[in-house]
Amino acid sequence: MPTSSSWPRTYLNWKRVLLLSLKCVYFMLVVRFSQKCMEMSVKSKLAQRQGRNVREGSPGRGLRVLT
Template structure:
């Protein structure tokens, strides 16, 4: 049977473990969110570059035809 003096310490240890695990989960969510934002940014830049390339090619064709 545990003594009364060991209960508060055990409670505090579990509280610290829970807090640390919540911090880890929060950190992992923040990392995932930043990765998704970075991926979306890269995709939008690539799409924008492709649109500009298409516009430049169509302008060149227009100049070449006239």
């Protein structure tokens, strides 16, 4: 049977561990969300650039126009 002095300290440690683990999970979710947003932004900019190249009639990357 744990003594009364050791019980609150153990409870406090578990509370700290739980809070720290929740903070870590939250941080990982924020990092993952920001990575997805950056990835979507890059894809969007790339698609806009490719669309603009098609509208202007300029050749795509790797294509040469022989005159």
